[in-house]
Amino acid sequence: xxTITYDQMVQTLQESLNSxxxxxxxxxxxxxxxxxxxxxxxxxxxxxxxxxxxxxxxCRHLFxxxxxxxLESFDVPKAKLEQQYQHxxxxxxxxxxxxxxxxxxxxxxxxxxxxxxxxxxxxSGFLRDPLTGNDLTYTDSNDGVLINGKDSYGD
Numbered sequence: 001x002x003t004i005t006y007d008q009m010v011q012t013l014q015e016s017l018n019s020x021x022x023x024x025x026x027x028x029x030x031x032x033x034x035x036x037x038x039x040x041x042x043x044x045x046x047x048x049x050x051x052x053x054x055x056x057x058x059c060r061h062l063f064x065x066x067x068x069x070x071l072e073s074f075d076v077p078k079a080k081l082e083q084q085y086q087h088x089x090x091x092x093x094x095x096x097x098x099x100x101x102x103x104x105x106x107x108x109x110x111x112x113x114x115x116x117x118x119x120x121x122x123x124s125g126f127l128r129d130p131l132t133g134n135d136l137t138y139t140d141s142n143d144g145v146l147i148n149g150k151d152s153y154g155d
Contacts, residue, residue, distance in 0.1 A: 003046040006032060013058060023062055031061035038099065040111055049109065053102070060095040063088050 004012075010028045017023075023031075035057035036042055041050040067088035103110055129136050 003044050004051050006043045009043055009051075009055060009058065012055060013062065016055075017059070017062065023065065027062060027065055028058070031058040031065070034058075034061045053099070056095065057099065060092060060099070063091050063095070067092060 009032070013028070032043070032054075035054050038057045039050070039053050041047075041054050043054065045051055045054065067085060070085045070088060103112070107113065128134065
């Protein structure tokens with residue numbers, strides 16, 4: 001577990017993307033800020049898991065920037081640019097899907113409560129009086145009875 005700084009992360013991305021000029025310093029900073037918003041992780045950081053996901057999300061945002069730039073320079077005779085745009089779009093979508101799956105599988109690593117991710121619980125809809133066992137599902141007007149915070153048996 002080596003501590004990695006922002007400058008080291010930028011250098012790692014430049015090497016892995018095989019490009020030192022394709023992105024400006026502002027691009028890397030914007031990608032970092034968006035990665036921090038996505039993950040909640042910051043640099044400097046010594047956690048390998050968090051480093052991997054900061055790098056992954058920064059790379060995703062850099063590809064998104066490339067996608068937008070290829071769209072800006074799109075011209076009908078330039079079919080190659082259309083292929084590049086589609087390629088970047090697919091990469092970004094795949095990276096987003098991978099990140100969403102990771103966040104869903106490990107919500108505690110992102111400061112999320114896994115149990116609350118499932119929302120409300122839908123019961124069977126039947127309501128019984130806990131003392132008598134009588135059915136209280138419907139009122140005299142045949143409307144369903146809804147009780148917040150109670151399960152189907154009134155417990």
